[in-house]
Amino acid sequence: MNAGEVLRVAWQGVTVNKPRSVLTTLGILIGVAAVIILVAVGTGSSKAVQDQISRLGSNTLTVTASSTAAGGRGGAAGGLFFPGGGGGGDTTSQNATQSRTPEITMEDARAIAEASETDEASAVLGVAPVVSASSVTAAYDGASHSVGTFTGSTPAYLLIDNSVVAEGRSFTDSEYTAHRRVALVGTSVAEDLVGSDVSDIIGEQVSFNGITFEVVGVLEAKGSAGPQDQDDRVIAPATAVQDTLAGYGPIGSIEIKATSADTVDLAQSQVETILDGRHGVTAADRDYDVQNASSILDAATSSNRTFTVLLGAVAAISLLVGGIGVMNIMLVTVTERTREIGIRKAIGARRGDIVGQFLAEAVLLSLFGGAVGVVVGLVGSHFTIVGVQPVVAPYSVVLAFGVAVVIGLVFGLYPANRAASLRPIDAMRYE
Amino acid sequence: MSDPVIRVERLTKVYGHGEAEVHALAGVDLVVAQREYLAVMGASGSGKSTLMNVLGCLDTGSSGRYLLDGVDVRRLVDRQLSYVRNRKIGFIFQSFNLIPRTTALRNVELPLAYAGVPVAERRERALAALDRVGLADRVKHLPSELSGGQQQRVAVARAIVTDPVLLLADEPTGALDSHSTADVLALFGELADEGRTLVVITHEDAVARHAQRIIGMSDGLIVSDTRSLEAV
Numbered sequence A: 001m002n003a004g005e006v007l008r009v010a011w012q013g014v015t016v017n018k019p020r021s022v023l024t025t026l027g028i029l030i031g032v033a034a035v036i037i038l039v040a041v042g043t044g045s046s047k048a049v050q051d052q053i054s055r056l057g058s059n060t061l062t063v064t065a066s067s068t069a070a071g072g073r074g075g076a077a078g079g080l081f082f083p084g085g086g087g088g089g090d091t092t093s094q095n096a097t098q099s100r101t102p103e104i105t106m107e108d109a110r111a112i113a114e115a116s117e118t119d120e121a122s123a124v125l126g127v128a129p130v131v132s133a134s135s136v137t138a139a140y141d142g143a144s145h146s147v148g149t150f151t152g153s154t155p156a157y158l159l160i161d162n163s164v165v166a167e168g169r170s171f172t173d174s175e176y177t178a179h180r181r182v183a184l185v186g187t188s189v190a191e192d193l194v195g196s197d198v199s200d201i202i203g204e205q206v207s208f209n210g211i212t213f214e215v216v217g218v219l220e221a222k223g224s225a226g227p228q229d230q231d232d233r234v235i236a237p238a239t240a241v242q243d244t245l246a247g248y249g250p251i252g253s254i255e256i257k258a259t260s261a262d263t264v265d266l267a268q269s270q271v272e273t274i275l276d277g278r279h280g281v282t283a284a285d286r287d288y289d290v291q292n293a294s295s296i297l298d299a300a301t302s303s304n305r306t307f308t309v310l311l312g313a314v315a316a317i318s319l320l321v322g323g324i325g326v327m328n329i330m331l332v333t334v335t336e337r338t339r340e341i342g343i344r345k346a347i348g349a350r351r352g353d354i355v356g357q358f359l360a361e362a363v364l365l366s367l368f369g370g371a372v373g374v375v376v377g378l379v380g381s382h383f384t385i386v387g388v389q390p391v392v393a394p395y396s397v398v399l400a401f402g403v404a405v406v407i408g409l410v411f412g413l414y415p416a417n418r419a420a421s422l423r424p425i426d427a428m429r430y431e
Numbered sequence B: 001m002s003d004p005v006i007r008v009e010r011l012t013k014v015y016g017h018g019e020a021e022v023h024a025l026a027g028v029d030l031v032v033a034q035r036e037y038l039a040v041m042g043a044s045g046s047g048k049s050t051l052m053n054v055l056g057c058l059d060t061g062s063s064g065r066y067l068l069d070g071v072d073v074r075r076l077v078d079r080q081l082s083y084v085r086n087r088k089i090g091f092i093f094q095s096f097n098l099i100p101r102t103t104a105l106r107n108v109e110l111p112l113a114y115a116g117v118p119v120a121e122r123r124e125r126a127l128a129a130l131d132r133v134g135l136a137d138r139v140k141h142l143p144s145e146l147s148g149g150q151q152q153r154v155a156v157a158r159a160i161v162t163d164p165v166l167l168l169a170d171e172p173t174g175a176l177d178s179h180s181t182a183d184v185l186a187l188f189g190e191l192a193d194e195g196r197t198l199v200v201i202t203h204e205d206a207v208a209r210h211a212q213r214i215i216g217m218s219d220g221l222i223v224s225d226t227r228s229l230e231a232v
C-alpha cells in the first residue's frame, strides 16, 4: 500500500468515532497551544525588560543603596569604620546612630558631580540624583491623574535619561538651586489633564498632592515598554521635590552618564573610589551597588530565561499528558478492532502494514491536534496576558509541533506493535 | 501428476496443558491434489476448523508437517506467511468477516492492495471479481447494507481476487438461507469447474454432495475418505 492509501485508511479509522478523536486531539491541542503561548509570555516579558533597559543607553550607571547589605551588617561596619574613616560633608544621619542602613545621599551625588569636573572622575559626563515621590496625584482645573513616576532630579537628568523636552523648556540650574516648584510632564499626564493639545498645559499651575508646581515643559513621548507607560511621568527639581513631596532623607539612586560607551567601566571604578572613601567601605563590604545597563540586562535576561524555561516545562508536561491520551485511545482502538486486524492479516496484511495503519492514525491525531494547537497558540499570543504582550518565539512553534508529531509516533508505536504482533487466528477469535 | 496442493503428515494440534489438554488434531494425514473439490464433514468438536486454520496458515500445528504447494509452511517467516495467505490462499468464513464500514469494492481490493497491485489494475480486478459473484450493482455498498448471502458472495470475491491456488471455506453456508446457499454452492461449482482447488467444511449433506471427495473427521482424526459417485 502506498502512503496516500495508508493515510486514507487512517483517516477512515480516525473519523469512525469523531467525538473520541476530537477529545484526544484536544489534549495535544492544549499542550501545543500552551507551549507556544507560555513561551511567548516569557519571551515577551524579557523583551519588555530589555527594551526598557536599552532605552537607558549603554553608557549609564545607576548607583543604589545595597539591598543585600541592609540590616545587621550595618552595626559592625558602621562602628568600625565611621569614627575614623568617613568622608567629608554631611554624615549627620550616618553618625547619629551606630547602626545604619545602607543609603545614598544627595551629598554622594554632589561629591561625584564635583569630582567629574576634575581628573578624579574624568570618565563621568553627567550626574543626576534621583528622588522619587510615590502615589502622586496631579490635579488641574477639575481633571486629575495618578502619576506613574514622579522624579526629582537635576537638569542633567534629561541628558542621562535620554529624555527630550518636546514643548516648552526644561528647568534650569538656577531654578534647581532656588528650589523653584517647576515641573516637566510626560504626554500621558498632560493629555489626562488638558486633553490632546498638550502644549495647553505649559505655564499652568498644576497641583501634585496639593502642592502647586508650574509646568514649564512637556516631555517627548517615549511610548510604552511592556506593561509600563513611559510617558506617565513628571520630572521636577530634586530640591523642590525634597521640600514638598519626598522629604530630606536618603535619595533613591544616582544616575551617572559616562563620557562614552568605552569609558563606562572606568567611570564605574572612579565612582566606586569616591563612594568607598565617603562611606568608609571597601570592595568587600560595599553598602551600595553600581550597576550599568548591560549588567542589569544580564541579570534580567537570566532571570527571565529561568521564568521562560519554567513556563515551557509546565506546558511540556501538558503536551506529554496529551500524548498519553493518544496512546490510551490507540490502545482502545486496537482492542476494539482486534477482529479487523485478524481479518486483515488473514488476507495477507504484513506486520508493517498493520503497524503503519495504526501509527498513521496516531500521527494523524497528533498532527491535527498539533496544527490546530499552533493556530490557537498564535491567536492566543495576540492578547496581553498578565500585563505582558507575548512575543511568539518561532522555535517554540516548530518545537511544539514537532514534539506533538513525535509524541504521536512514540505513543502510537506501542499500540500499533501490539496490534501487529497478534496471530491472525487469535485476533479473529477475539470478542 | 504435479505436486499436490496440500500434503499433511501426522499433523497434531494440542490445546492447553496437563489436565486441560485437548487433542484437537490427533495425527492427520491428508493429500489434496490440484483441481480437487473436497468437503470435510464431522461432528461438532471433531477438529474441522482447527485443521482448516492450519491449512490456511492462520494457525500452526503442534507437530507434523504441512506442505502447501510443495513448501513446508513451518519454515516460513512472518513475512513469507503473509505472502502465502495473500497469494496462495483464499479464505471464506462462516461469519463472512468483511471489514466493517468499508465498501464491498474496497473489501475486495484489499488483498490486492496488500499485494502491491497498482490502483487502476486493482480496481479493474476487484470489479471483475464482484461481477463474477453477481454483485456488480452493489460495489459501493457497505457490509451493513448487504444481505448475508450478498456479504458471503463479497467474501468469495475477495477470496478469489488474487487467483489463489487454494480456496478454503469454513461452513460458508452455515449462516445462509437455502436460497443464498444455492447461490454460493453454484459459485463453488463454477470455481471447481475452472480447475481451482477447494476445501469446504460443512455440516450439510446437500452441500457435501457438490464435492468430488468427502472426508469425515472424528476426534481429531480422519475416519473416512470417499469419492462421490458424481465425480467418478
Ligand SMILES: Nc1ncnc2c1ncn2[C@@H]1O[C@H](COP(=O)(O)OP(=O)(O)OP(=O)(O)O)[C@@H](O)[C@H]1O
Pocket: B015, B016, B022, B023, B024, B042, B043, B044, B045, B046, B047, B048, B049, B050, B051
Ligand atoms: N483456542 C482453543 N483453545 C482450546 N481449545 C480449543 C480451541 N479451539 C478449539 N479448541 C478445541 O478443539 C477441538 C476442535 O475444535 P474445532 O473448532 O476444530 O471443531 P469443529 O470440528 O470445527 O467443530 P464445529 O463443527 O462445532 O465448528 C474442540 O474440542 C475445541 O474445544
Ligand SMILES: [Mg+2]
Pocket: B048, B049, B050
Ligand atoms: Mg468449526
